Amino acid sequence: xxxxxxxxxxxxxxxxxxxxxxxxxxxxxxxxxxxxxxxxxxxxxxxxxxxxxxxxxxxxxxxxxxxxxxxxxxxxxxxxxxxxxxxxxxxxxxxxxxxxxxxxxxxxxxxxxxxxxxxxxxxxxxxxxxxxxxxxxxxxxxxxxxxxxxxxxxxxxxxxxxxxxxxxxxxxxxxxxxxxxxxxxxxxxxxxxxxxxxxxxxxxxxxxxxxxxxxxxxxxxxxxxxxxxxxxxxxxxxxxxxxxxxxx
Amino acid sequence: xxxxxxxxxxxxxxxxxxxxxxxxxxxxxxxxxxxxxxxxxxxxxxxxxxxxxxxxxxxxxxxxxxxxxxxxxxxxxxxxxxxxxxxxxxxxxxxxxxxxxxxxxxxxxxxxxxxxxxxxxxxxxxxxxxxxxxxxxxxxxxxxxxxxxxxxxxxxxxxxxxxxxxxxxxxxxxxxxxxxxxxxxxxxxxxxxxxxxxxxxxxxxxxxxxxxxxxxxxxxxxxxxxxxxxxxxxxxxxxxxxxxxxxxxxxxxxxxxxxxxxxxxxxxxxxxxxxxxxxxxxxxxxxxxxxxxxxxxxxxxxxxxxxxxxxxxxxxxxxxxxxxxxxxxxxxxxxxxxxxxxxxxxxxxxxxxxxxxxxxxxxxxxxxxxxxxxxxxxxxxxxxxxxxxxxxxxxxxxxxxxxxxxxxxxxxxxxxxxxxxxxxxxxxxxxxxxxxxxxxxxxxxxxxxxxxxxxxxxxxxxxxxxxxxxxxxxxxxxxxxxxxxxxxxxxxxxxxxxxxxxxxxxxxxxxxxxxxxxxxxxxxxxxxxxxxxxxxxxxxxxxxxxxxxxxxxxxxxxxxxxxxxx
Numbered sequence: 001x002x003x004x005x006x007x008x009x010x011x012x013x014x015x016x017x018x019x020x021x022x023x024x025x026x027x028x029x030x031x032x033x034x035x036x037x038x039x040x041x042x043x044x045x046x047x048x049x050x051x052x053x054x055x056x057x058x059x060x061x062x063x064x065x066x067x068x069x070x071x072x073x074x075x076x077x078x079x080x081x082x083x084x085x086x087x088x089x090x091x092x093x094x095x096x097x098x099x100x101x102x103x104x105x106x107x108x109x110x111x112x113x114x115x116x117x118x119x120x121x122x123x124x125x126x127x128x129x130x131x132x133x134x135x136x137x138x139x140x141x142x143x144x145x146x147x148x149x150x151x152x153x154x155x156x157x158x159x160x161x162x163x164x165x166x167x168x169x170x171x172x173x174x175x176x177x178x179x180x181x182x183x184x185x186x187x188x189x190x191x192x193x194x195x196x197x198x199x200x201x202x203x204x205x206x207x208x209x210x211x212x213x214x215x216x217x218x219x220x221x222x223x224x225x226x227x228x229x230x231x232x233x234x235x236x237x238x239x240x241x242x243x244x245x246x247x248x
Numbered sequence: 249x250x251x252x253x254x255x256x257x258x259x260x261x262x263x264x265x266x267x268x269x270x271x272x273x274x275x276x277x278x279x280x281x282x283x284x285x286x287x288x289x290x291x292x293x294x295x296x297x298x299x300x301x302x303x304x305x306x307x308x309x310x311x312x313x314x315x316x317x318x319x320x321x322x323x324x325x326x327x328x329x330x331x332x333x334x335x336x337x338x339x340x341x342x343x344x345x346x347x348x349x350x351x352x353x354x355x356x357x358x359x360x361x362x363x364x365x366x367x368x369x370x371x372x373x374x375x376x377x378x379x380x381x382x383x384x385x386x387x388x389x390x391x392x393x394x395x396x397x398x399x400x401x402x403x404x405x406x407x408x409x410x411x412x413x414x415x416x417x418x419x420x421x422x423x424x425x426x427x428x429x430x431x432x433x434x435x436x437x438x439x440x441x442x443x444x445x446x447x448x449x450x451x452x453x454x455x456x457x458x459x460x461x462x463x464x465x466x467x468x469x470x471x472x473x474x475x476x477x478x479x480x481x482x483x484x485x486x487x488x489x490x491x492x493x494x495x496x497x498x499x500x501x502x503x504x505x506x507x508x509x510x511x512x513x514x515x516x517x518x519x520x521x522x523x524x525x526x527x528x529x530x531x532x533x534x535x536x537x538x539x540x541x542x543x544x545x546x547x548x549x550x551x552x553x554x555x556x557x558x559x560x561x562x563x564x565x566x567x568x569x570x571x572x573x574x575x576x577x578x579x580x581x582x583x584x585x586x587x588x589x590x591x592x593x594x595x596x597x598x599x600x601x602x603x604x605x606x607x608x609x610x611x612x613x614x615x616x617x618x619x620x621x622x623x624x625x626x627x628x629x630x631x632x633x634x635x636x637x638x639x640x641x642x643x644x645x646x647x648x649x650x651x652x653x654x655x656x657x658x659x660x661x662x663x664x665x666x667x668x669x670x671x672x673x674x675x676x677x678x679x680x681x682x683x684x685x686x687x688x689x690x691x692x693x694x695x696x697x698x699x700x701x702x703x704x705x706x707x708x709x710x711x712x713x714x715x716x717x718x719x720x721x722x723x724x725x726x727x728x729x730x731x732x733x734x735x736x737x738x739x740x741x742x743x744x745x746x747x748x749x750x751x752x753x754x755x756x757x758x759x760x761x762x763x764x765x766x767x768x769x770x771x772x773x774x775x776x777x778x779x780x781x782x783x784x785x786x787x788x789x790x791x792x793x794x795x796x797x798x799x800x801x802x803x804x805x806x807x808x809x810x811x812x813x814x
Contacts, residue, residue, distance in 0.1 A: 050405035074436030077287060077398070077406040082435060220404070225287070 001115040002247060004122050005140035005172070009156055011127035014146040014179035016044040017213050017223075019124035021236040022144070022243070024222035027081035029237070030244065032119040035073060035082040039093070039136070040126040043086030049076045050220050051085045058089035062110065063096040069110055070117075078225070082118075090126070097131045107135035137164060140172040142247060146179035146207070149191040161201060175246060177203035177239055205239040207232070252411070252430035253438075254445045255457035257464075259426070266426050269453030270412060273429055274397070276451040277410060277444060281399035286409070296418065298357035298389040299462050300325075302382035303511060303520065305474045310378050313462060314371070316386075322353040327371045330460075348374060360385045360516050381583055383517040388465045389418035390425070399444055407440035408433060410448075415461055417468045425464050428457060478504055478523040479712075480530065486667030486717040491552070492645035493666035494534070494541040495638045497713045501531045502635055513619055518579040521618075525576055528569045533709040535562045537673045542641055544663060551644035553637060561637075564630045571621040577749060578611040580742075588774055595770035602767045606757050670714035671809055677707040678805050682797045685733075688789070694744065697789065701737035704730060722808040729796040729804070736785050736792040743782040747775045 006019040019036060027034040038045035043053030051074050061067035073082045089096075097106055111121060125136050137143060145160060147153040157176050164171055178192045195202045207213070212223055212232040219226040224233040258269040277283050296318040301307045307314050308330065315326045326349045350369030355361060360383040366372045394413045398406040409432045415425040431448060433441035448454060466472055482500040484493040504527040511520030535558065542553045553561075585604055589597035621627060681703045688696050708730055711723055754771050757763035795801060 050403045052403070072436075075406075075434040077434075 001118055002120050002142070003111065003140045004120065004142050004144055004243070005125055005136045006122065006144045006146065007125045007133060007136060007140075007160075008145055008147070009127060009129055009133075009160075010148075010153070013127075013148055013153075014207065014213070015127070016040065016048070016124050017216055018144060018146050018179065018207070018236075018239075019122050020045050020048050020216065021222045021224060021233075022240050023081060023120075023122040024078060024224055025237060025240040026120045026122070027078060028224070030120075030240075031080065033080050033117065034120045034122065035084060035114060035118050036122040036124060037084040038086040038124050039090060039132065040086055040124055041088050041090040041093075042126070043088075044217070045124045046083065046085040048216055048220050048222070049083050051076070051083050053086040053088065055085055055087040055089075058087050059093050059096055060089060063093065063100050063106065065110075069114065077221075094131045097135060104131065104134045104138050107132075108139040111139055137172055138167065138170065142173045142175060142243065144243065145174060145176040147176050147202075148180055149178045149185075149188040149195075149206075151191070154191070154195065157201070173246065174201050175203055175243060176201055177242075178206040180209040181206045182209045203239060203242050205235060205242050207235045207239065210235075252432045253408075253441050254449070255428060255430040256448055256454040257426050257428050257457050259453050259455050263424060265453065269451070270427060270429070272453055273410070273448050273451045276447045277397075277399060280443060280447065281401065281407070281440075282404070283397050283399055283410070286396040286398055294391045294393045296357060296389060296391055297461075299387045299465075300361070300384040301387050301473075302379055303385055303516075304382065304476055304478060304523075306378050306382060307375060308473045312375070312378075313460075314375065314384065315462075316352060316355055316357055318357055322351055323355055323357075324349050325352040325355070325366070325371045327374055357386055357389055362517070381517060382519050385516070388462070388469055388471070390461060390465045391416045391418055392461070399440070401437075401440060405437075406434055407437040408444045410444070413461075415465070417465050419469050423468050425461070425468060428461070429454060430457075476507060478526060480709075480715070482713065482716070484666045484714070484716050486665060486670075488666040489645040490538070490541040490664035490666055490669040491544050492642050493669060494538050495642035495645065498531060498534055498542075499635065499638045499642065501527045501534065502631060502638065505531070506631055509622055513622060515615065518576075518583060521572060521576055521579065525569065525572050528565055528572070529705070530709050530712075532562060532565050532569065533706050534713060535565070537677065537706060537710055537713070538669055541664065541669060542638075551637075551640040553641070557637070561630075561634060564626075568621075568627065568630070571618055574614040575611060575618045577745075578607055578614060581607050581746070581749070582611065588777075591777060592770060592773055595766065595773050599764075599766040599770035600774075602762060602764055603753070603757070603771055606753065606760075606762055610753075666714070667717050670710075670717050674707070674710045674714060674718075675805075675809055677703070677710045681707050682802065685793045685797045688793070690790075694740075697737055697786075698741050701734070701741055704734050704737060708734060718808060722804065725804050726801075726808050729801055733792045733796045736788050739785040740782055740789070743778040743785065747778050747782070750775050750778075 004022065006015040006022075008015055016038075023034050023036040026032045036045060036049075038053070041053075046053040055062065055072045057067045062069060062072060069084060072084050074085060076083050097103070100106055107123075114121060123136050123140065125133055143160070143164070145157060147157060157174075161174050164174055178188075178196070181192055182188050192206050196204050196206070208231065210230075210232045212227050212230045215226070216223055223230060224236060227233055256273075258266040260266060260269065274283055298316045298318070300314045300316055311330045313328050313330050315328070317324050317326065326347060328347045348370035350367070350371045352366060352371075354365065362383050363372070363376055363380050392413055392415050394411055397410040397412070399408040399410060401407045411428075411430045411432060413428040413430070415428065417423045417425060429448060431441060431444045449456070463473060466475075480497065480500060482493075482497040484496050488496070505524055508520045508524040508527070511517070512524055539553075539558050539562065543555060543558060545552050582604070585600070585607070589600050592600070681700065684696070684700045684703055688700065708727070711718065711727055711730070715723060750771055754763060754768055758768070
């Protein structure tokens, strides 16, 4: 079982759309048994799959092990793809993790039993630096980091890679990619081209800024479902191929 | 299809009624869900599904179903456990069968296949031990087409699916079968799935599925799973007139003979001939055991056999037996060839290859003679006349019972019954075995053991013929001991016969200049191995006979005869 996390300290950079599209591609095109855990209390991924953002017993029951993760799983409309919905109580997940012993590996332990049933897990993380994100980084085999092509974003990536490099034992692979790229903007173009070729942890694929991606929240489905031949769908396919190649 | 929460089938007998039932289901579901076609799914084309099994349903009897699904680039074989198609009780999740599948390039749905046609794979691994040496035959083929509807909640989320499967049997004019409707659950939405099941169940014109598509399709072509067995299982009762019981048993044996003839003539697999021979042998034994019952007068004037007719039929069945022997003997050599070659110590397995080629060539020749015999008027008139005479005897004898009952007489007063016949003949057969076996000493000639084997077969057949009127537990106890004795005697005689045949074949091969020295040496080693097995069987005989014919065995037999037959 491979665990992929979409993470960035900043919000609004395309984490959820990336998680939703990649999870769908893993299930539908790579035929991997896939589950996406919507860890963001805002529940955007759950919304896109039309699943109510509610977990029986809330985050507390899951973190304390009173209810197995398995119980919270909902089937999406698509073969091979399940979802663990968001819950508003996830806003307190830091506190819950802290009261459960403050371990940065609690999430890894919760996910371990899913290995019998799934080939791929996607974790859609809330934007923050917290015990939740630390748990996510420890659990993940690969952290997929959407970056807006700005100088500050690049600095964020540096901070993240430095942070992960300090892990003892298991360290996730970090793969950043440029998201919401507007090719009409000179800065976007320059940063995207330079960093993709200069830094190995930056993917060659960039996801352009496209209204089709924004339409996901209207259609409430992955872009590869409602516009499978669109340039947005093609870009996510290319990104998924690059991730798979790198994972190998 | 995904194992469903519950499966239903449209009631009624015509397509219009079925369409109405499906419309009714869609309307019922529409009261609580939005019912929409599966997302982005072009309707799947028609699939051709063929179920394979051996002629004697070895897979079905082992609880397995083998399905071949044709595809453009080579089809696939799927093996599943024969669990019910869907649970009848609403809302109970069916246990998914432990399916395995493998590609089956070169398979055709329309013809039999040998196991060796199947490349290595999970299906081949699971069925090889069960099926060999039988061929896999297409039992029935259907064309299925499925459409899927999603059931949506208020958020537009799929919470369950309705699968509508249309099925037509690929025989004659593609007779359609009633459509099947299955509700499948979406994980985490069991409540809504169950609600959908209740809506379908309450819809007019549908009923819960109780049988698989396979069972439905077989019924449509006039068959049922397990409809052939080489077991006697004749429907006799203790009070039945002896003549009627005798005719019923012999008709059942004739059914088996006739059922196997096409497979023998097509040379589909070796077991058709084996089963045919067993039924002929049983027929001959039955004629010896209780053929005289067929000569007793019955209500239908002239229906009973004369002694001459009885002798003529017995002689004709001996002719059939003799006709089949050479091919079967060669089959036995060829079937055991790999094992024989592997058992060689001094010679190499390849040394025997010319022997295998010679056996195969001889078999081709002998088979031609056999096929000519089975196609000849002599055989067809034998089976036709035999059936006609047995049918008249059965009907005449049952007419006599009816007449006796009307006149207030008892079955017993009317003559011998199946119960008395079974008791008397089984006792007589056992006495013969006990007497002949008891007289055998370590110095007795081989022939005495061969004769005893024949008596044992007669007793075994008597127990099989009369099984319906014998107490099952006591019968099973006697058969268990008898079987071990028969195995010992069979090993003793079969090894001797095989030694004789191999010697004769060696002479014939030498005469035909087809016997390299290494092959003759290897054949010599094979006969030495057979001789050692024969000696071991001989040494085992006293122990086996004591277990069967000794005081304990006699007590078991008298329990059997007292318990069931008085």
